Amino acid sequence: MNRQKPLLSRRRFGAGGLAAIAFGFARAGAAQVAPPFGASVSRDVERANIAVVDEFCAAFARKDVAKAVSLLSGGCSYRTSQTRPPIVGKDNVASTITRFIELGAEFKVIRSVALGPLVLNERDDIVVMTAGAPARTFHIAAGLFFIEDGRIAEWTDYVIR
Numbered sequence: 001m002n003r004q005k006p007l008l009s010r011r012r013f014g015a016g017g018l019a020a021i022a023f024g025f026a027r028a029g030a031a032q033v034a035p036p037f038g039a040s041v042s043r044d045v046e047r048a049n050i051a052v053v054d055e056f057c058a059a060f061a062r063k064d065v066a067k068a069v070s071l072l073s074g075g076c077s078y079r080t081s082q083t084r085p086p087i088v089g090k091d092n093v094a095s096t097i098t099r100f101i102e103l104g105a106e107f108k109v110i111r112s113v114a115l116g117p118l119v120l121n122e123r124d125d126i127v128v129m130t131a132g133a134p135a136r137t138f139h140i141a142a143g144l145f146f147i148e149d150g151r152i153a154e155w156t157d158y159v160i161r
Contacts, residue, residue, distance in 0.1 A: 046114035049147040053119045056145075056152060057107035065101050069094045073151035081159045093155075103128040104135065119145040125157075 052071055059068035069090070077086040078093045087093050105127045112121040125138045139160050146154040 041116040046116065048150070049114045049117060049119050049145075050112045052147055052150060052152065053112060053121060053143075053145045054109060057109050057121070057123065060097075060101055061106045063101050063104075065094075065098050068097055068101065071152055073148055073153040076152055077154050079156040081157055086156075100127065103131065117147045119147060121145070 056068055056071045059065075059071070072090050072093055074090050075088075076090050076093050077088045078096065079086045080096075087096055105125065108124045108126070110122040110124065112119060114120075121140075121143045123140045123143060125140055126135050127138060128135050140157050141160045142158040144154075144156045144158065145152050
């Protein structure tokens with residue numbers, strides 16, 4: 001009895017079937033087009049979010065505590081640097097920024113970008129740490145703000161040391 005090898009073994013059939021299925025999924029995925037960058041949030045909303053942060057930073061130079069505090073959400077939090085715990089609650093954050101403004105703090109925004117509700121700015125903060133002391137400039141590599149309903153809900157500064 002002369003037995004010939006089958007043209008297609010079970011192993012080859014299984015491997016070929018899996019490859020065909022994978023190729024089919026890859027082709028289906030290739031046919032789909034990803035939404036354009038930033039499509040989930042309009043450019044107008046991103047511009048408005050940057051405007052909130054820019055107005056907040058400008059309030060420091062004008063010594064306008066009321067304006068700065070008005071741009072905070074009720075449950076906002078603030079981390080003065082990446083190594084510090086957050087200050088939580090509008091009243092606590094307001095107290096902190098009021099102290100900064102009263103001591104003559106000023107934020108000089110270098111540039112800002114938005115990605116949906118996140119605004120990232122690079123800036124120099126000129127701060128007087130204690131009354132009568134000379135001002136110090138801190139380069140903020142990234143001030144990261146989360147904007148919710150037109151107000152700052154979270155704010156963390158990443159300082160270059």
